Amino acid sequence: MAPAHSSYDVVIIGGAMIGSAVAWWLARDPAFDGRILVVERDPSFEFASTSHSNSCIRMQFGTEVNVAISRFGLEFIRNFRGFAGEDAPEIHLDDFGYLYLARDEAEAARLRTAQALQARMGAGTRLLSPGQLHAAFPFMRFDDVILGSHNPGEEGCFDGGTMFSEFRRRARKMGVEEVKAEATGFETAGGRITHVTLSDGSRIACGQVVNAAGPRASRVAEMAGIAIPVEPRKRYTFIFEAEDRLPRKLPLTVDPCGIHYRTDGALYMAGCPPVTDGPCDPDDFEMDHAVWEDRVWPALAERIPAFERIRLRNTWVGHYAYNTLDQNALLGLHPDCENLLFANGFSGHGLQQAPAVGRGIAEHVIHGGWRSLDLSPLSVARVVSGVPLTEAAVI
Template identity: 35%
Template sequence: MYTRKVGFYVRQNFKSCLCIRLKHSPSSKKPDNYYDPDAVNENPLHRCKRFFKRDLQEIARLFNDPFGQYQDDKIFPKTVDVMIIGGGVIGSSIAYWLQNKCRDGLTIAVVEKDLSVNKTVMTAEEYAKASTVLSCGGIREQFSLIENIKLSKFSAEFLRDIKDYLSIPGQHPPEINFNPSGYLFLATKNGADTMLENHEVQKESGANVELLSQDLLKKRFPWLNVDDIELGSLGKLNSGWFDPWSLLNALRKKAISLGTYYIEAEVLDFGFKIDTSISAEEDPNKEYEGINSIKVKLADGKIQQLTFGICIIAAGAESGNIAQMAKVGTGKGFLATPLPVEPRKRFVYYCHAPKGPALSPMVIDPSGVYFRPDSFDNHYLCGKSPKDSEEPDSSNLDVDHDFFEKEIWPHLAHRVPAFEEIKVKSSWAGYYDYNWYDQNAIVGPHPSYFNLFFATGFSGHGIQQAPAIGRAMMEMITESGYNSIDLTRLGFSRLIAEQPLYEKNIV
């Protein structure tokens, strides 16, 4: 635990993180629109000049780019208040929530290595390996942990009201094709007790779920073979799927329209700085070595240093590697514990079955195989997470076609007789941002650095949690802690305390 020599705990009051940064800006040169709460004695004429300049810039921008569509990728600040590493759905959601709350009061940059020149209209070449755009876009409230249930519940509400949240004046409102057709988990006799336990937690947390006996399943879904099924859990209003690409696009566009910078660059390293104004509680003579910058490689190959007040690692499957650049996992004390997030390859198969059900929820078979309709013309998406001992090589995104034949097709054909004729039409692979410690998100501050935060390790349920995670990070950074959903248990501290937090309903 580190304290400021000025006498207050850094870690106990996260609002103070922001105040500390504002007082101890890493750069003496502040942006023109920099809001300095300490500058009460500033000459009023200087203050007017400072704000006037910003307004004139804004008017000029309105003339050149009335819809706020374009961002000059060459112009970005070298010093920002909040630096977000990773511009996928998680990083973009955090940027949106923070910028929406603080407006001009915070300079926020998202560093993303996989962008194209035009920052607002996403192209197929962008985000080529990002989990976000390779995901199936499923959302459900059927989890075993209250935190996960509440995160998805809020996210579903956000998706329903997305036009209120993310519309930009003068532009078409965002459309993410939210399809609440439901989520159906099936349990054999072995899994029925766990399903019942989870159901209790879900109901207590306000989830919209219903338990279905074998008879009810037969009546509701006559195309399903439930001979070996004891119980089903059907997620209703807040469960289904949506288009992940469109959600990312909408969050990013909105964040940009509010003032967030997206910088096309790859993070290569962190910059460290001894801060003599902070001392360790247990040993006041121990020096505090903090992080205050990143070294990045820009799109044109130039190496640049970018300085920040607060840094958030939201780099998906790469988060473990990025954290290591900040000595997380290679240092001493709390820094000896690594961020347990790594890429794990998952295959998705796009199939056609002429006699398959036209309307179906996302179905999760007891074998772990999942499927859902991808349109109403008998096309389906399906997949399965492999056993730990059979994890595929994650050095490339090649698809294993035998995996479908051996591990998926037999279960599909057993569960839905009409799927005996199912044929794969195309397929892809993507990376889960897999938390090998307990397969749950790692969200919140690092205990050693007062200005380093994580939002990663979602292990297959990150898309659906993104809107709520963005709000939670905004609260953590600007409101002294979580106010809407308490995510303390999902913090990095559980790794140090060796208290894994297992989620029983991982797909």
């Protein structure tokens, strides 16, 4: 079905979590009364990064802006009804926390510096010595660990699927229009995008455009003659059952060996990148099954002896929209186009950062800048300057 109108105040390219968050924040703002069109190539979202996300939130970042984004994300999850309305469902947070493990002094120093930043910003992250780690998690081996960092109560797995569906449902009720199509080109004049052309043949006049295309973000940027360092990268997820269940919930443990694992309801989840981590085609979801046998299972059993007897239940491949510059989001206006807003390159942080970023991009559309939270450190303009904002805490 073609769009109902030939012109929209805002065209959002990409209708998954980020695009839907932007649309919802825009539509609910009394200062905005324009038309919004969300262009989504696959409204089933079967292969979207949103659908393959592990749906977690953490305070344990090493940059102030990312901690601030997470602090708001936690507030948003805890008070979803306050933001969305009393008829909204509650968003459940299983707050088992993240557990970062350091096995050398350089990594331990990073954890200490990050914990000091997080504590200064109100987060409850605590550092754990090897003895404290053994006492808290006696079912784990820490012979190679010199320091841990854990934040129970503010981190864990949240119901991102419900949040996403509520963004979409409520945005539609407020007049946001969705169309199944792919953006195939831009018409520009005077440094602005004037029209978006769609795969269904539509030619849509636009006031502002938001690039929320996830792993395909670079393709959208190229239509405006802009290069951004965002590429699809595979991430593997494994769901498994343990014959001997652990005596307590397993935090999302970021192991120095390069894998991570956590409780997943009555089961457990592990994840990792490919052996060779590089760009892939956005339609490539082929699993390397040897990774489980050769890398993940041995590492699990080494850290947690009870995981020597486990049974693999499910696997899937998702994509990070990976920012090769510094693994941080690219947000806002690019100097080369005055009405194309970027919300890209989250490198695995998109779901947890969607509430703050959706609000921020909506404020940028309406007011021309950041209002509630200063997201300028994540400006896409740093791609032009070549000055990265390095985030060491990337999984």
